[in-house]
Amino acid sequence: MIGRLNHVAIAVPDLEAGITLYRDTLGAKVNAPQDEPDHGVTVVFIELPNTKIELLHPLGENSPIAAFLEKNPSGGIHHICYEVDDILAARDKLQAAGARVLGGGEPKIGAHGKPVLFLHPKDFTGTLIELEQV
Numbered sequence: 001m002i003g004r005l006n007h008v009a010i011a012v013p014d015l016e017a018g019i020t021l022y023r024d025t026l027g028a029k030v031n032a033p034q035d036e037p038d039h040g041v042t043v044v045f046i047e048l049p050n051t052k053i054e055l056l057h058p059l060g061e062n063s064p065i066a067a068f069l070e071k072n073p074s075g076g077i078h079h080i081c082y083e084v085d086d087i088l089a090a091r092d093k094l095q096a097a098g099a100r101v102l103g104g105g106e107p108k109i110g111a112h113g114k115p116v117l118f119l120h121p122k123d124f125t126g127t128l129i130e131l132e133q134v
Contacts, residue, residue, distance in 0.1 A: 001090055003083035006132050007045070007052040011068045011078040015042060015057040018075075022046045022053065033057075036111050041065050043111045054081075054111070079118070079128035087115045087133035099123045107133070 012018035015033065023030040029047040036043055040063035046053040056078055058066040068078055084090040087107050095101060100120035110116035110132055119129040 001084060001093060002131070003085065003134065005051050006081040006083050006130075006134075007054045008080055009054040009056050009078045009130070010075060011056045011065050011072065012075045013057075013069050013073060015044065015055060018055045018057075019044055022055075028053075034111065035059055038108065039064075039111070045111075079130050081116075081130040081132055083134045084131050085134065087117055087131055090131055091117055094119065 019030050022028045031045045033042050033044045037059060040060050042057045042059045044055040056065050058069065069075065091101055091105060100123055102118040102120055107115035107117050112132065115133045117131045121128040
C-alpha cells in the first residue's frame with residue numbers, strides 16, 4: 001500500500017539555524033520557507049537526491065509544533081511521510097485494520113498541495129505517520 005518515502009519532518013526551535021545547518025554545513029538545496037496556516041506551521045523543504053527533509057517551525061500560538069517543541073526543546077523528528085496512490089482507499093484499509101486516523105479521518109491539503117492524512121503514533125511503534133497521495 002505505501003509507496004516511496006516522501007520526506008522526514010524535523011521540528012526545529014530555530015528555523016534560520018536549521019536552514020543554515022542544512023544549506024551551509026551540509027551543502028543541501030534548501031527551498032524558501034512557506035507558511036501553512038491551516039496546519040499551524042512554517043515549512044522548509046530540503047531536497048536530497050532520494051527524498052526530502054521538511055523542517056517544521058511553529059506558526060501561531062496554537063501550532064501543534066509548539067507543543068512538540070515544549071516536550072523536545074532541541075527539536076527532533078516529528079513524522080515520516082509515505083506516498084500512497086489513493087489516500088481514501090489507504091485510509092479505509094488502515095481503519096479496517098484498526099489503525100487510528102487523526103483529525104476526523106478526512107484528508108487535508110498538505111504543503112505540497114496534495115491530500116494528506118496522519119496516523120496515530122501509538123499504532124505505528126511510536127512514530128507519527130503522514131500519508132500523501134501522489
